[in-house]
Amino acid sequence: MTEHFPALLVILPLLAAVLIPFSPAAVKRSAWHISFASAAASLALAARLAWETFALGKVSYWFGGWAPPWGIEYSIDPLGALLLLLTAFVTCAALSYSRAAAPAELAAERLPYFYSCMLLFTSGLTGIIITGDIFNLYVFIEIASLAGYALIAAGRRREALVASYNYLILGTIAATFILLGIGYLYMAAGTLNMADLRERLPQVYHTKTVLTGFAFLVVGLSIKTALFPLHIWLPDAYTHAPSPVSALLAATGTKVGIYAMIRVIFTVFKPEFNPSTVPMTVILAGLACAGIIYGALMALAQTNIKRLLAYSSVSQIGYIILGAAISNQTAMTGSLLHIINHALMKASLFMCAGIILMSTGAEKTGDLKGLGRRMPLTMAAFTAAACSLAGLPLTAGFISKWHLALGAVEAGLWLVVPVILAGSLLTAVYFWKIIEPAYFSPAGERRPVRPEAPAGMLAPAVLLAALGVALGLAAHFPALGAGRAAALLLGKP
Amino acid sequence: MSGRGCGGNLIIKTVSGFLIPFIQLFALYLAAHGDLGPGGGFQGGTIFAASLILYAIVFGLDEGREKVYEKAAGVMAAAGVLVFGGIGLLCMAAGGSFLQYSSLLPGKVKTAYHLGIYGVEIGVGLAVAGALLLLFMKTAGSRDD
Numbered sequence: 001m002t003e004h005f006p007a008l009l010v011i012l013p014l015l016a017a018v019l020i021p022f023s024p025a026a027v028k029r030s031a032w033h034i035s036f037a038s039a040a041a042s043l044a045l046a047a048r049l050a051w052e053t054f055a056l057g058k059v060s061y062w063f064g065g066w067a068p069p070w071g072i073e074y075s076i077d078p079l080g081a082l083l084l085l086l087t088a089f090v091t092c093a094a095l096s097y098s099r100a101a102a103p104a105e106l107a108a109e110r111l112p113y114f115y116s117c118m119l120l121f122t123s124g125l126t127g128i129i130i131t132g133d134i135f136n137l138y139v140f141i142e143i144a145s146l147a148g149y150a151l152i153a154a155g156r157r158r159e160a161l162v163a164s165y166n167y168l169i170l171g172t173i174a175a176t177f178i179l180l181g182i183g184y185l186y187m188a189a190g191t192l193n194m195a196d197l198r199e200r201l202p203q204v205y206h207t208k209t210v211l212t213g214f215a216f217l218v219v220g221l222s223i224k225t226a227l228f229p230l231h232i233w234l235p236d237a238y239t240h241a242p243s244p245v246s247a248l249l250a251a252t253g254t255k256v257g258i259y260a261m262i263r264v265i266f267t268v269f270k271p272e273f274n275p276s277t278v279p280m281t282v283i284l285a286g287l288a289c290a291g292i293i294y295g296a297l298m299a300l301a302q303t304n305i306k307r308l309l310a311y312s313s314v315s316q317i318g319y320i321i322l323g324a325a326i327s328n329q330t331a332m333t334g335s336l337l338h339i340i341n342h343a344l345m346k347a348s349l350f351m352c353a354g355i356i357l358m359s360t361g362a363e364k365t366g367d368l369k370g371l372g373r374r375m376p377l378t379m380a381a382f383t384a385a386a387c388s389l390a391g392l393p394l395t396a397g398f399i400s401k402w403h404l405a406l407g408a409v410e411a412g413l414w415l416v417v418p419v420i421l422a423g424s425l426l427t428a429v430y431f432w433k434i435i436e437p438a439y440f441s442p443a444g445e446r447r448p449v450r451p452e453a454p455a456g457m458l459a460p461a462v463l464l465a466a467l468g469v470a471l472g473l474a475a476h477f478p479a480l481g482a483g484r485a486a487a488l489l490l491g492k493p
Numbered sequence: 494m495s496g497r498g499c500g501g502n503l504i505i506k507t508v509s510g511f512l513i514p515f516i517q518l519f520a521l522y523l524a525a526h527g528d529l530g531p532g533g534g535f536q537g538g539t540i541f542a543a544s545l546i547l548y549a550i551v552f553g554l555d556e557g558r559e560k561v562y563e564k565a566a567g568v569m570a571a572a573g574v575l576v577f578g579g580i581g582l583l584c585m586a587a588g589g590s591f592l593q594y595s596s597l598l599p600g601k602v603k604t605a606y607h608l609g610i611y612g613v614e615i616g617v618g619l620a621v622a623g624a625l626l627l628l629f630m631k632t633a634g635s636r637d638d
Binding site for chain 1: 567570571572574578582584589591593
């Protein structure tokens with residue numbers, strides 16, 4: 001049975017997603033239970049598969065029994081296993097948070113469709129991570145994106161529709177670019193299997209076809225990952241989406257986009273492709289640095305909490321891309337660690353923002369006065385997550401940023417080091433805008449409807465924030481896994 | 494386009510009324526021959542949906558809604574996905590990998606592949622037809638406006 005886990009991981013949420021909204025009313029009423037059961041099962045499958053992948057190095061699944069490169073192959077390496085585990089875990093957390101949060105933000109008759117879209121979204125993301133076929137990658141990107149548009153549009157304000165529409169337009173352009181890029185590569189190499197492409201492409205690296213395909217793929221995926229300056233869809237989308245969706249999208253959506261980009265640059269193409277023909281790494285590193293500073297400065301200028309967190313995402317995505325662009329062992333490890341760190345912390349932060357909004361109606365940073373005393377658990381989780389993102393010692397963020405800075409020094413990129421440090425400082429400053437009124441201002445006139453949020457909402461937020469601290473204290477464990485994944489990506493044994 | 498469709502144009506109504514059964518027959522033919530010749534579930538499903546959309550355009554949306562319920566279209570789409578996934582899981586249960594039809598009928602590889610692909614094509618056809626009809630009905634306006 002275990003050999004079927006790669007296929008089941010994608011199919012389980014997909015079938016559950018179509019089952020929920022088109023069933024009798026009794027099933028619809030238990031939509032949350034079904035989706036949570038599916039997500040929990042996925043987490044168990046992902047954990048088992050990750051364990052197996054780290055033991056064996058690579059797990060491969062042949063669809064219909066057809067051997068690659070003719071058939072469609074699912075293949076999981078340590079990097080995929082890491083992301084798989086992360087996605088499944090955050091989905092579980094976001095779904096358990098949704099149980100109390102979604103009914104507060106959505107109409108009751110929409111809930112089955114909402115949960116169905118959540119499952120479709122994770123099914124798409126899982127597929128992106130797991131597949132070894134580049135056309136399959138495109139299909140799963142579309143599944144995840146389409147579900148994402150619907151999820152963002154479910155926000156309670158009408159602005160959510162505009163945000164979703166803007167994302168739809170940009171996302172469709174991105175998807176078109178990705179498909180075009182895949183088409184060019186197929187034209188040049190005659191295969192769609194990623195491992196096969198890796199072997200066949202070097203003979204045609206010098207052709208304009210491959211170069212064009214590569215450019216289309218990287219630009220398309222940059223839109224999906226919201227790399228500066230292609231991030232413009234992100235702030236509105238995260239601000240107006242329902243809070244469980246913001247948490248899920250920020251934690252997994254962009255991360256899996258980055259994963260797809262890393263796959264294309266390091267797995268489909270060999271690392272030596274980049275410097276010899278296009279200065280891809282220099283361009284990406286430059287954009288990432290600009291994104292780190294721009295995102296942080298924009299976050300500093302925001303008064304809306306969710307919008308602040310969204311711009312913070314733009315900045316943190318810059319860090320992750322930067323590590324991948326430097327592409328030595330240390331920086332890549334840092335980049336992968338930051339994927340984990342940012343996913344867990346940003347999910348927790350958006351959950352806290354949702355809790356604050358639900359209990360007090362506060363959306364602006366100025367409305368938070370004295371909240372640290374009234375909602376101690378929520379604010380403690382928020383503060384811990386913020387510390388980890390800023391990279392304070394003893395948190396997961398410190399480990400990832402330490403690796404990034406060290407990697408930059410190793411690569412001799414001294415100009416990048418101050419950007420990493422300045423970005424961290426700015427992160428601390430913009431989070432201080434929220435923490436300061438919450439703890440150091442006298443209570444404002446806004447009184448929470450209830451002292452703390454329901455335990456179902458609070459538990460995942462606190463758990464995720466606590467994980468940030470735990471992973472910072474026990475840094476050895478994640479660093480080992482990320483280091484192994486990075487070494488494999490860069491082609492070292 | 495109002496609820497009345499093409500008004501009272503007799504030619505359009507007569508020709509469409511005559512053609513629609515043949516369009517649907519052609520759709521079924523395409524869906525059934527997907528494994529051997531050009532065509533398949535996707536194409537068949539699209540043409541089947543097109544025949545009903547043509548009906549709704551010619552005879553009016555209200556008339557169209559009486560022939561195809563929006564809910565039924567949704568169930569059809571979901572059922573299609575379930576058929577596809579179900580056949581895949583069935584292959585898995587029979588000991589093969591996902592969609593490995595040969596595991597369904599041990600010893601009769603050719604028949605197994607024929608039937609397996611046939612079933613999957615039906616699933617695809619249902620899903621595509623249902624989704625297209627649903628899209629048409631949702632965008633063509635609700636009863637209220």
